[in-house]
Amino acid sequence: MENSKIKKVVIAGGGTAGWIAAAALSKKLSGLVEVTLIESQAIGTVGVGEATIPPIQLFHNLLGIDEQAFMRATEATFKLGISFENWGQIGDRYIHPFGTTGKGSFLAEFQHFWLHGLTRDVTEGYGEYSYEVQAAKANKFGKSASSGINYAYHLDATLYAGFLRSFCEDLGVNRVEGKITHVKQHQHNGYIESVTLESGEEVAGDLFIDCTGFHGLLIEQTLKTGYESWQHWLPCDSAVAVQTESTDTLPPYTRSIAHESGWQWQIPLQHRVGNGLVYSSQYLSDDQARERLLNNLDSKPINEPRVLRYNTGRRNKFWNKNCVALGLSSGFVEPLESTSIYMFMNGIIRLLRLFPFDGVSQAKIDEYNQQSISEAEKIRDFIILHYHVTEREDSPFWHYCKHMQIPESLAHRIELFKENAHAFQTGEELFRLESWTHVMLGQGLIPQSYHKIISTIPDTQLKAHLQNIRATITKAVDKLPDHAAFIQRYCS
Numbered sequence: 001m002e003n004s005k006i007k008k009v010v011i012a013g014g015g016t017a018g019w020i021a022a023a024a025l026s027k028k029l030s031g032l033v034e035v036t037l038i039e040s041q042a043i044g045t046v047g048v049g050e051a052t053i054p055p056i057q058l059f060h061n062l063l064g065i066d067e068q069a070f071m072r073a074t075e076a077t078f079k080l081g082i083s084f085e086n087w088g089q090i091g092d093r094y095i096h097p098f099g100t101t102g103k104g105s106f107l108a109e110f111q112h113f114w115l116h117g118l119t120r121d122v123t124e125g126y127g128e129y130s131y132e133v134q135a136a137k138a139n140k141f142g143k144s145a146s147s148g149i150n151y152a153y154h155l156d157a158t159l160y161a162g163f164l165r166s167f168c169e170d171l172g173v174n175r176v177e178g179k180i181t182h183v184k185q186h187q188h189n190g191y192i193e194s195v196t197l198e199s200g201e202e203v204a205g206d207l208f209i210d211c212t213g214f215h216g217l218l219i220e221q222t223l224k225t226g227y228e229s230w231q232h233w234l235p236c237d238s239a240v241a242v243q244t245e246s247t248d249t250l251p252p253y254t255r256s257i258a259h260e261s262g263w264q265w266q267i268p269l270q271h272r273v274g275n276g277l278v279y280s281s282q283y284l285s286d287d288q289a290r291e292r293l294l295n296n297l298d299s300k301p302i303n304e305p306r307v308l309r310y311n312t313g314r315r316n317k318f319w320n321k322n323c324v325a326l327g328l329s330s331g332f333v334e335p336l337e338s339t340s341i342y343m344f345m346n347g348i349i350r351l352l353r354l355f356p357f358d359g360v361s362q363a364k365i366d367e368y369n370q371q372s373i374s375e376a377e378k379i380r381d382f383i384i385l386h387y388h389v390t391e392r393e394d395s396p397f398w399h400y401c402k403h404m405q406i407p408e409s410l411a412h413r414i415e416l417f418k419e420n421a422h423a424f425q426t427g428e429e430l431f432r433l434e435s436w437t438h439v440m441l442g443q444g445l446i447p448q449s450y451h452k453i454i455s456t457i458p459d460t461q462l463k464a465h466l467q468n469i470r471a472t473i474t475k476a477v478d479k480l481p482d483h484a485a486f487i488q489r490y491c492s
Contacts, residue, residue, distance in 0.1 A: 004061050004206055004355065004357055005206070005359060006033060006206045006207045006355070006356050006357055006358075006359065006360070007033060007034060007203045007206055008033065008036070008204065008206050008207075009034070009035050009036070009205060009206070009207045009208075010017060010036050010037075010038065010195065010204075010205030010207070010208050010209070010230065011025075011035065011036065011037040011038065011208075011211055011213060012038055012180060012195065012208060012209065012210055012212050012217060012218055013036060013038070013211035013212040013213065013217075013327075013329070014038075014039030014161065014165070014175075014211070015039070015078065015161050015211065015213070015327070016157055016160060016164075016327070016341060016344060017139070017211040017326050017327025017328070017329075017344045018037055018039060018161075018209075018211035018326075018327070018384070019161050019164035019165050019167075020038070020059075020164060020209060020326075020341075020344045020345055020348060021166055021209050021326055021344075021348045022035055022037045022165075022168045022173045022347075023063055023164050023168050023171075024059075024062075024063065024348045024352060025348070025352070026168055026171040026172060026173045027062075027063045027171060028062070028063075028352055029104075029352070029355070030171065030172075030258040032357065032388070032477045034172070034174070035168075035173045035174065036174040036175075036176060036203060036205065036301050037168070037173055037174070037175050037176070038162055038175075038177075038178060038180060038195065038197070038203060039175070039176075039177065040177065040178060041069075041177065041480070043275045043423070046100035046354045049453050050154055050155055050156065050157050050267045050269070050274045050436075051079060051082075051152070051153075051154050051155075051254045051265075051267050051335065051338035052079065052152040052153050052154075052155065052338055052341050052342065053098070053152045053337070053338050053339065053342050053430075054098050054150055054151065054152045054377055055342050055345065055346070055430075056152055056153065056342065056345065057152075057386050058343065059266060059345045059349070061195060061402070062349075062407070063167070065167070067491075068162060068490060068491045069131075070492035071153065071155075071490070072491050072492070073159060073160075073162075073163040074153075074159040074160045074163055074446070075155070075156045075159060075269045075270040075271045075272075076153045076154060076155040076156075076269065076270070076491065077153065077154045077250060077268055077269055077483070077487055078096060078141045078151050078152075078153060078154075078252045078483065078486075078487070079098075079151060079152045079153055079154050079252060079253060079254060079338075080095075080097060080133075080136040080141065080149070080150070080151055080253050081095045081096050081097035081098055081132055081133065081136055081253050081254075082095065082096050082253060082254045082255075082256055082337065082338070083095050083136070083251075083253050083255045083256065083388060084096060084222075084256050084258075084386070084439075084442060084443075085255065085256065085257045085258065086258040086259070086295055086392075087256075087263075087386060087390060087392075087443050088154055088389075088390055088391055088392070088442065088443035088444040089390075089391045089392060089444065090392065090394065091199050092442075092443070092444070094126075094127060094438065094440075094441075094442030094443075095127055095130075095132075095133045095136055095148075095442075096113065096337075096438045096439055096442065097130045097131075097133045097136065097433060097434075097438065098132050098150035098151060098152065099130065099132045099149070099150030100130075100401055100434055101126065101127075101133075101296045101433070101434050101437070101457045102114060102129040102130075102466075102469055103129040103130050103465070103469055106217060107450040107451070107453055108450075108453055108454055109423065109433060109437075110129065111126075111421050111423070111437050111441070111447075111450070111456050112421055112450045112451040112453075113454055113457075113462065113465065113466070114126055114129070114466075115421055115446075115447060115450040115454075116450060116454040116455060116457075116462065117462060117463075117466055119253045120459050120463070120468060121463065122459065122462060122463040123466055124436065124466075124470065125258065126437075126442075127442075128473075129466070129469050129470065129473070130438075130473070130479070131148070131149065131473050131476060132149065132150055132151075134473050134477045135149065135252070135477050135480055136251070136253040136482070137251055137252055138477055139249060139250070139252065139483050139484075140252070140477060140480035140481065140482060140483055141252045141480060141481070141483040141486050141487075142479070142480040142481050142486050146390045147476075148478075149480075151252075152338070154254065154267045154268060154269055154274075155269070156269055156271075156272075167477055174287055176197070176201070176463065178197035178198055178199055179197060179203065180195045180196070180212075180217060180315060181196055181197065181198050182195065182196040182204075183196075183217070183218060183221075183222045184196070185196050185222065186440045189219040189321070190210045190223070190321055191321045191322045191360075192205070192218060192222065192223075192321065192322055192323055193205075195208075195218075199356060205479060206264040206322065207322050207323075207324070207356070208322060208323045208324070208361070209323075209324050209325075209326050209351075210323055210325045210326065210329040210330075211326050211327045211329060211352070211405070212322065212329050213327065213329060214309075214311075214328050214329070214332070214387070215308060215329070216315070216325065216329040217329075218323045218327070218329075219315055219317075219320060219323055219325040219329050219330070221313070222323075223320045223321060224325055225315050225317050225320045225325075226315065226316035226317075227311070227314070227315055227316065227331075228313050228314055228315075228316060229311055229312070229313040229315055230313040230314075230333075230380055231311060231312055231313065232404070233312075233380070233384050233404065233406060233407065234312040234333075234334060234383060234384060234387070235280040235282065235397070235400065236262045236263075236279055236280045236312070236334055236378070237276050237280060237281055237282075237310060237311060238278070238279055238280070238281045238289065238307060238309055238310070238353070238485050239275065239276050239277065239279070239306065239307070239308045239310070239334075240277050240279075240286070240289045240290050240293050240305050240306065240307045240308070241274070241275065241276040241277075241303070241305065241306055241308065242275050242293060242294070242297070242301050242303060242304070242305040242306075243272050243273070243274060243302050243303050244272060244273045244297050244298070244299040244301050244302060245270075245272060245273070245299040245300045245301060245302055246268075246270075246271060246272055246273060246299065247268070247298050249268075249484075250268050250270075250483050250484040250487065251268055251483070252483040254267050254338065255267065257296075258392075258394035259277075259279075259292065260283075260284075260394065260397060260398065261279045261280055261283040261284040261289075261395065261397045262277065262278045262279035262397070263277075263278050263336070264276065264277045264278070264282060264292075264293065264296060265335070266298070268485060270492065272302060273298070273299060275293065275297060275336045275365075276293070277289050277290075277292060277334075278334055278335075280397055282397075283395070283396055283397045285445050288322050289307075290305050290307070293305060298383070303439070307470055307476060310328075310332050310334070310367070311332070312332055312333060312334060312380075313331055313332070314330065314331030314373065314376045315329075315330050317365075317369050317450060318331075318347070318368060318369050318372040318373070319364075319365045319368045319369055319372075320365075321360070321438055322360050324347075324368070324399060326344060326347045326348060326352055327340075327343075327344050330343075330347065330372070331376060331465075333376070333379055333380055333383055334383065336383050336386060337379075337382065337383060337431070339379050339430070342430070343375075343376070343379070346375065347372065350368060350371055350372065351368065354368050358359040364447070371428075374428075375428070375430065377407075377409070378409075378429055378430065378431070379430060379431070380407075380415070380428075381407055381409055381410040382431045382435070382436070382439075383431075384406055384407070384410055385410060385413075385414070385436070385439055385440070386439060386443070387401040388402065388406050388410075388414075389406065389414065389439070389440055389442075389443045389445050390402050390443055390444075391444050413436065414440070414445070417436070417437075417440050417445065417447060418445060418447055418448060419447065419448055419449065420447060420448075420449050420450065420451070421447035421449065421450040421451070423436040423437045434473070
């Protein structure tokens with residue numbers, strides 16, 4: 001079976017991950033493979049992944065999705081970054097923006113200029129040199145061929161899955177309603193041959209994509225792939241989510257507000273606000289979490305809060321035999337930096353690049369797993385960074401996070417920045433050096449030194465350089481319309 005040509009792809013599970021996979025496969029492999037998606041409306045979806053990051057635009061462009069139609073269908077708004085509150089110390093606030101910050105040189109990034117400016121008393125806050133930060137703080141947004149603004153979206157995850165479903169059905173994806181009750185494997189090599197539904201219907205395939213959520217019906221329950229837990233680095237294991245009525249303002253950013261046992265999110269959509277409280281059950285009970293969330297809402301709830309459980313980590317293999325895990329079945333990193341939908345999309349793009357038309361091969365499986373594991377671990381390190389680089393010790397939770405042992409890969413990056421202000425990135429890394437710099441500076445990690453080549457710049461020239469950056473940003477932001485007004489014109 002390893003050498004069998006791949007003609008039929010079966011996607012087990014719908015939701016955002018399942019329909020993202022179906023959309024990419026049916027659009028880009030039209031005429032080459034047959035795509036069937038199995039989902040049960042009775043099971044439903046998790047549906048809290050409502051904030052995204054800029055690569056979603058590339059995915060939509062690849063599929064030919066019209067931005068305005070997508071935003072109308074999903075009640076979406078624009079997102080320029082995330083406002084982190086109370087993370088370094090209680091009362092602190094910084095914005096981790098999309099896009100570049102300031103203007104550096106070939107030999108030294110902008111943070112070195114900024115740090116030297118601090119010693120000369122000629123610089124402002126680091127976020128003052130970010131176009132997206134200043135636009136976010138002013139609640140402004142606009143786009144044009146010349147605007148150069150970097151953005152993503154807030155969206156209704158349930159509506160997004162429905163939008164993608166309609167997109168897929170127009171492309172000929174075969175949707176089957178039903179709950180999988182049995183998985184048939186090849187008697188010799190263990191490859192999945194078919195799945196049987198409650199109705200008795202059998203659906204056969206050559207390649208299976210597991211989008212069954214945390215349960216991992218194919219990748220784990222059937223193939224026993226195994227799971228690597230990251231709970232000791234990311235102790236939050238629960239979330240309670242609720243939707244509320246719209247508020248008077250429509251900020252173009254997500255809010256992440258730390259509390260003594262985790263953090264709370266606020267995601268503004270056109271028709272409502274998504275809210276949730278992420279916490280560690282070791283330090284906060286479900287009832288306490290629900291009470292805390294309901295007492296810290298800016299508008300009236302429109303549904304009952306629901307509690308979600310998760311175990312942060314990843315499968316030992318993302319691709320095992322003829323099964324590829326996508327979405328929550330492959331692992332989970334909490335939505336602190338809105339990476340969930342990105343990982344769904346990048347997982348299916350990676351599969352398209354390595355698609356086994358002539359049959360599953362171990363070389364392709366190994367390459368897919370190596371890339372997927374590397375990506376997941378780099379994202380993991382960036383999330384751990386937020387918890388570990390903090391001055392907070394006001395609760396047992398934060399004391400643990402500040403003093404816990406962290407991965408060596410992350411410890412190296414922190415030490416490099418702490419000693420010499422160096423941030424770095426690899427070619428395929430999701431979070432670029434600006435992201436690392438904003439979070440480390442924003443949470444109080446001020447480097448002990450910086451690149452001394454900057455000290456050769458005369459103070460007057462440095463001051464002029466910094467002032468020019470700020471003036472250019474201020475002028476650009478002044479021209480932007482109000483975010484809510486732009487939404488009303490563009491995609492209401």
